[in-house]
Amino acid sequence: MSLKNKSQEIEPYLSGRCIYLVGMMGSGKTTVGKVISQVLSYSFCDSDSLIEQEVNGTPVSDIFQLHGEGFFRDKETQILQKLSRMHRIVVSTGGGAVTRPINWKYMHSGISVWLDVPLEALAKRISAVGTKSRPLLHSDSGDAYRNAYKRLSTLLEERSEAYANANARISLQNMAARLGHRDVTSLSPVIIAIEVLGQIENYLRDEEGTSTVTF
Ligand SMILES: Nc1ncnc2c1ncn2[C@@H]1O[C@H](COP(=O)(O)OP(=O)(O)O)[C@@H](O)[C@H]1O
Numbered sequence: 001m002s003l004k005n006k007s008q009e010i011e012p013y014l015s016g017r018c019i020y021l022v023g024m025m026g027s028g029k030t031t032v033g034k035v036i037s038q039v040l041s042y043s044f045c046d047s048d049s050l051i052e053q054e055v056n057g058t059p060v061s062d063i064f065q066l067h068g069e070g071f072f073r074d075k076e077t078q079i080l081q082k083l084s085r086m087h088r089i090v091v092s093t094g095g096g097a098v099t100r101p102i103n104w105k106y107m108h109s110g111i112s113v114w115l116d117v118p119l120e121a122l123a124k125r126i127s128a129v130g131t132k133s134r135p136l137l138h139s140d141s142g143d144a145y146r147n148a149y150k151r152l153s154t155l156l157e158e159r160s161e162a163y164a165n166a167n168a169r170i171s172l173q174n175m176a177a178r179l180g181h182r183d184v185t186s187l188s189p190v191i192i193a194i195e196v197l198g199q200i201e202n203y204l205r206d207e208e209g210t211s212t213v214t215f
């Protein structure tokens, strides 16, 4: 089914609820979030960008350096609290938003989807774009891919339970296998967006029970 058809099918049942994309750095939350917002005629918000705006346009990396991670996490919680009162937004969260339980209280005002991407793909994507904008991954020396892989692996170990709180999970590994691809590099943002909408549809069915909601 096309992205447009899938979006037209589920949009009425969303009742304007926000969609929160969660996942590790590099999992495609910002990229896929933009695709989904366009096809649902939702607004798009990247929580990192909103935090930067709150701090007079200071880049995330400088916020970490000047004010520390705790300050950044407080801003992140404030932003999610504000967004929880709004409607018709696709929110691309920062990779660490899942680490604070209070943030889940706000994200559960909408529907959350975990983009679960294999570490190799994350490290490849991050090393391709560089880690300047991602202070938790930044390193000045050594092999960029290996450094990224090591750091991402530690973070994923610490966080995977938290990501599992999401209402739906998109395993790119399982998607690639199901579609007969050797690895996840063939999965475009549009194909992933269709899968996200499909998983949201499944969630809505389960949430309402098939008796009251017929797609
Ligand atoms: N499906 C995809 N296939 C290949 N590259 C992707 C895909 N989704 C995102 N990317 C790339 O990965 C990098 C991180 O994507 P981004 O959306 O910023 O992730 P996040 O917001 O989760 O950190 C970007 O360079 C982006 O172009």
Ligand SMILES: O=C(O)C1=C[C@@H](OP(=O)(O)O)[C@@H](O)[C@H](O)C1
Pocket (backbone or CB within 6 Å): 023, 024, 025, 026, 029, 030, 048, 060, 093, 094, 095, 096, 097, 133, 134, 135, 136
């Ligand atoms: O994983 C994390 O703790 C972070 C992820 C970043 O967002 P992206 O996931 O969009 O890179 C950004 O919020 C900050 O650098 C912290």
Ligand SMILES: [Mg+2]
Pocket (backbone or CB within 6 Å): 029, 030, 046, 048, 092, 093, 094
């Ligand atoms: Mg992002």
